[in-house]
Amino acid sequence: MTNRIDATFAKLDRPALITFITAGDPDIKKSQSILDLLPASGADIIELGMPFTDPMADGPVIQAAALRALDSGASMKTTLQMVRDFRKNNTDTPIVLMGYANPVYQYGMDVFVRDASAAGVDGLIIVDLPPEEDDELYTASKAANVHLIKLVTPTTSDERLKTVLPKASGFLYYVSITGITGAASADVSAVKNHVESIRKATDLPLAIGFGIKGPDDVRQFAAFADAVVVGSAIVSEAQKPDGDVATFVKSLRSAL
Amino acid sequence: MPDLKKNSLPDERGHFGIYGGRYVAETLMPLILDVEKAWSDAKADAKYWAQFDELMRDYVGRPSPMYFAEPTTKKLGGAKVYFKRDELNHTGSHKINNTIGQILLALRMGKTRIIAETGAGQHGVATATVCARFGLPCTVFMGATDIERQKPNVFRMKLLGAEVRPVTSGAGTLKDAMNEAMRDWVTNVHDTFYIIGTVAGPHPYPAMVRDFQSVIGKEARAQILEREGRLPDLLIAAIGGGSNAMGLFHPFLDDASVKIQGVEAGGHGLHHKHAASLTGGKPGILHGNMTYLLQSNDGQITEAHSISAGLDYPGIGPEHSYLHDTKRAEYVSITDDEALDAFKMCTQLEGIIPALEPAHAYAQVMKMAPKMKKDDIIVMNLCGRGDKDIFTVAERFGVTL
Missing domain, CATH: 3.40.50.1100 (Rossmann fold)
Known part of the structure; x- marks a missing residue:
């Protein structure tokens, strides 16, 4: 079976919108209803955060989301169950699980990838698992037709790319800033220059994320990207008393 | 100089058996590799150790x-x-042995800003001390709970010119301070050296801190x-x-x-x-x-x-x-x-x-x-x-x- 990520990029004739939410935030039921409405609101690919107590690459918004989720009883098992429930009504929209190495390691990397694939997961981003340490997960993912998405950043040199690219698949996630999620927006022209130089070394679709907050940011980065990722801004919207995630995601999508 | 014979572990990727390694965000990987390279150069440099030994004797x-x-x-x-x-x-405390070694390395690497995490405040004080001595700005991350129970050390750090940044996430203790220091490091990766206070963190820190201690x-x-x-x-x-x-x-x-x-x-x-x-x-x-x-x-x-x-x-x-x-x-x-x-x-x-x-x-x-x-x-x-x-x-x- 073709991986849904590959199918999505093959099908789209415009940049993709990738939306992030934390699984189980603020509780599993509400989180499930947000997850289920994302495709109809315009999300092309969904990143689902696996909550972790110590999210070192995340800013205050996603840190708080993870703690809310954990407090409400979220676990690796409930996250996979959310994906299974989502797949009852949606068989096309790719889901990428994003999180940190320890919960995956405790689950058992092999078993986790098998269970995730069976649940309907298409990709994994493990923030603190650089290519030097990902052999076990890489092998398991490859066997299960799950993409292990690699991150490239403003600090990634051409030399470093040679270590990252051989194990990359699905798409490359360009972290637009040196910093944590939800931080200040990146300098568009600097990102553009780096992204263009990375394209010389790979044919993979290139997604840009971190610090992308609204339709204007989406428009600017989408001009030279294959996908843009919005995370903290969606998590914040869901937290507002009168928040409307569907309308917000539609506004992001209409910028594409 | 350390007895290199005894340093057979970790392996070249920083593993002690299955332990250790380098589990960090990609943003930090190039810098971690730089630190490792600078450390392996310094380790073989008699002049570096002469300066370390002199400070150990006369300053510590x-x-x-x-x-x-x-x-x-x-x-x-x-x-x-x-x-x-x-x-x-x-x-x-013993913490100063390590902060001297690391600040000499930071200076070799041309870094202009120092960050550290601290629990009891001893590592924070030792870092603030060497930053004062070598004229580098210093930010120390410390859990809010620890700030409360270690007031004398907080004041000491401030006297030494360090900024003490309270961390309120989690239980407000050492783990949370370390998370926040890592977040700062990712954000200020170009000019900042992170002086980790213990034999933990990504390679080469566990081996490097061990060698100093x-x-x-x-x-x-x-x-x-x-x-x-x-x-x-x-x-x-x-x-x-x-x-x-x-x-x-x-x-x-x-x-x-x-x-x-x-x-x-x-x-x-x-x-x-x-x-x-x-x-x-x-x-x-x-x-x-x-x-x-x-x-x-x-x-x-x-x-x-x-x-x-x-x-x-x-x-x-x-x-x-x-x-x-x-x-x-x-x-x-x-x-x-x-x-x-x-x-x-x-x-x-x-x-x-x-x-x-x-x-x-x-x-x-x-x-x-x-x-x-x-x-x-x-x-x-x-x-x-x-x-x-x-x-x-x-x-x-x-x-x-």
Whole structure:
């Protein structure tokens, strides 16, 4: 079976919108209803955060989301169950699980990838698992037709790319800033220059994320990207008393 | 210079068996590789070590004495007890050995800003001190809970010119301070050097910090050989992240006759809240390395507890995990109450107020010495002095200052 990520990029004739939410935030039921409405609101690919107590690459918004989720009883098992429930009504929209190495390691990397694939997961981003340490997960993912998405950043040199690219698949996630999620927006022209130089070394679709907050940011980065990722801004919207995630995601999508 | 022969571990990717490694975000990887390269250049540079040694002697006050604790020995009625007196170092603990080594490396790398995390504040003070000495701006991340229980050290850091940034996430202790320091490092990767305070974090930190701290064990080995004409039978040191312990242990690892005990913080007891990662945790990944961690079955990190802020951490240096699995060292735990009794006894018997961290080691000495022969020798690392802890201790004893 073709991986849904590959199918999505093959099908789209415009940049993709990738939306992030934390699984189980603020509780599993509400989180499930947000997850289920994302495709109809315009999300092309969904990143689902696996909550972790110590999210070192995340800013205050996603840190708080993870703690809310954990407090409400979220676990690796409930996250996979959310994906299974989502797949009852949606068989096309790719889901990428994003999180940190320890919960995956405790689950058992092999078993986790098998269970995730069976649940309907298409990709994994493990923030603190650089290519030097990902052999076990890489092998398991490859066997299960799950993409292990690699991150490239403003600090990634051409030399470093040679270590990252051989194990990359699905798409490359360009972290637009040196910093944590939800931080200040990146300098568009600097990102553009780096992204263009990375394209010389790979044919993979290139997604840009971190610090992308609204339709204007989406428009600017989408001009030279294959996908843009919005995370903290969606998590914040869901937290507002009168928040409307569907309308917000539609506004992001209409910028594409 | 360190004895390179003994540095066969970690391997070139920083692994001690399955432990250690480099589990960091991609943004940091190039920098971590730079640090590793700079460290391997510095390690082979006699001039670097000459400067380190001179500062150790004239600024820190090394070698620290090897003291025969005669009152303790008599009272316990067993083995001869010696203290390696690293509490006499400038700034009051072993932490300065490491911060000097790292700031010299930061300067070699042309970095212009220093960050650090701190629990008890000893590493924060030691970092703020070397930043003052070498004229670099310094930001220290410290849990809000720890700021409350370590006020004298907070003020000391500020006097030294450091910015102390309170961390309110989690329980507001060392783990959270380390998360926040890593976040700052990712954000300011170009100009900032992160002086990690213990033998943990991504490679090369565990090995590098060990090499700086092993000055303790090298001196101890020479001193006890001169004094007693033979090696000790038992080494005892307290463990949070484990840098003072690794510093004492490492030069003795090849001496099979020397038993080694690391003392973890048992907090309220192993069936309640504690900070004993090896005796109460299991292997996992946090803060850049694979090591024993206190965690749930779902891989969520659990809060540690110890009366000693310096031991209040849910992880431990990866080399300790390796020594634990290979059984080269034995790891035991001491509760808050036992540590407080030891604190009192050491103070009243020896006229030395120990920090709460080495009070855990002293409590283990109290258990071991009576069971040993009179000509057996114990060397305990008295790694810090207790001035910083008087508020915590007063509160536990019901005294208002």
